[in-house]
Amino acid sequence: MTSFPEAARVELANVQLRANLRNATDTIRAKRARVVAEAPDWEELREAGKAIKEDVLAHMDEYLLQFEAAVQEVGGRVHWARDAAEANAVVAGVARAHGVDEVVKVKSLTTDEIGLNDALAAVGIHALETDFAELILQLDGDWPSHILVPAIHRNRTEIRDLFARTIAPGIASDDPRDLAEAARVYLRERFLAARVGVSGANFGIAETGAVCVVESEGNGRMCTTLPEVLVTVLGIEKLLPRFSDLEVFLQLLPRSATGERMNPYTSIWTGVTEGDGPQEFHVVLLDNGRTRVLRDEIGRQALHCIRCSACLNVCPVYSRTGGHAYGSVYPGPIGAILTPQLRGIENAASLPFASTLCGACYEVCPVKIDIPRVLLHLRSLAPKPARERALLRAAAWVFRGPRRFAAAQRLGRRVPFPRAWTRSRDVKPFPSETFRDWWRRERGA
Ligand code: SF4
Numbered sequence: 001m002t003s004f005p006e007a008a009r010v011e012l013a014n015v016q017l018r019a020n021l022r023n024a025t026d027t028i029r030a031k032r033a034r035v036v037a038e039a040p041d042w043e044e045l046r047e048a049g050k051a052i053k054e055d056v057l058a059h060m061d062e063y064l065l066q067f068e069a070a071v072q073e074v075g076g077r078v079h080w081a082r083d084a085a086e087a088n089a090v091v092a093g094v095a096r097a098h099g100v101d102e103v104v105k106v107k108s109l110t111t112d113e114i115g116l117n118d119a120l121a122a123v124g125i126h127a128l129e130t131d132f133a134e135l136i137l138q139l140d141g142d143w144p145s146h147i148l149v150p151a152i153h154r155n156r157t158e159i160r161d162l163f164a165r166t167i168a169p170g171i172a173s174d175d176p177r178d179l180a181e182a183a184r185v186y187l188r189e190r191f192l193a194a195r196v197g198v199s200g201a202n203f204g205i206a207e208t209g210a211v212c213v214v215e216s217e218g219n220g221r222m223c224t225t226l227p228e229v230l231v232t233v234l235g236i237e238k239l240l241p242r243f244s245d246l247e248v249f250l251q252l253l254p255r256s257a258t259g260e261r262m263n264p265y266t267s268i269w270t271g272v273t274e275g276d277g278p279q280e281f282h283v284v285l286l287d288n289g290r291t292r293v294l295r296d297e298i299g300r301q302a303l304h305c306i307r308c309s310a311c312l313n314v315c316p317v318y319s320r321t322g323g324h325a326y327g328s329v330y331p332g333p334i335g336a337i338l339t340p341q342l343r344g345i346e347n348a349a350s351l352p353f354a355s356t357l358c359g360a361c362y363e364v365c366p367v368k369i370d371i372p373r374v375l376l377h378l379r380s381l382a383p384k385p386a387r388e389r390a391l392l393r394a395a396a397w398v399f400r401g402p403r404r405f406a407a408a409q410r411l412g413r414r415v416p417f418p419r420a421w422t423r424s425r426d427v428k429p430f431p432s433e434t435f436r437d438w439w440r441r442e443r444g445a
Pocket of ligand 1: 365366
């Protein structure tokens, strides 16, 4: 993948992108702050969310088996997928078994992570995105730059022109209501004709085998209720032990995500019910690097994430570069700690450095992920350029010998720092007297 600094340089040149990002993140941030301030137990909710997630990670094996048994008991089928290829093969297999050439899909980062649309396209099946913003991106061959507002980098005139070229020839208005109506008309028939739906999920309940999707357009509800067959791809970290745990997360998530007290559409389904909704239900339990993340005691807290995107909206780096620079479906601070762990640090070594370590992400995170700490941890694991390695080896050698250290201090006062270092950093002048000099003067050798 392109390194973050290189990709960011390209994105920073996009003035429209930066204006859109500023508008959107400012608005969502202000709304979030308002609704969080009116919840007197917000800190307790955050603590509860964190505690539940820690429990899930500590007993992941038990909860997964409990979830599998509960889903089977209510008529669903569970598939275990070690990686993207296995998960994609399951979804493709189900779709082919039903002889369809199109499935309807509700926005899902997990299916984006595994590249499901491309995998289905390779076997002749079109995955139709039904979320408004995802549809825009799909029509234009683009990809998301924000977790919750995937088309944040597009403005409405661009969208009107795109619709005129694709799904709504002749559309002249760029009024948001007219654009939404055009998408609604286009999608409605496809929903009614669809025989297979594909979703991700925000939560899976180990106790009951229920699966929960929160969204704000109603397209998710159409996807999960109209088709005869439903396949849900669930990252294994999305489990919650009990149904009652939803009480905590359904307060934390909408307030942190869109600054709303309640989510507009919360769909929860449990297995198969005769004559009501899909009559065949599959859950794909996806690992794809998550158990490796789980093994890292510091890094594993990234698996607490409920994908609210609050950390993106406060991040001074994300708000300038946008999501594409992160080279993954997980942008912003959460992407900077999740992607290197899912893909392997050697494959995304620049991402943990895409942060000022200001700590704003930690302050807003509803499940209290200590993102700056994980960033520092990952920085320590990242492969270093040869020059930096050599420099650190030399520094270690100097620090190990008192005479060498004293000599280096003397030298430091005379030799200027390299320009590459000081171009973006202020280096304080060396003091005229070091601690050791002072000690010698005051106390003797
Ligand atoms: S890391 Fe925290 S703030 Fe960021 S998306 Fe995940 S839950 Fe939200």
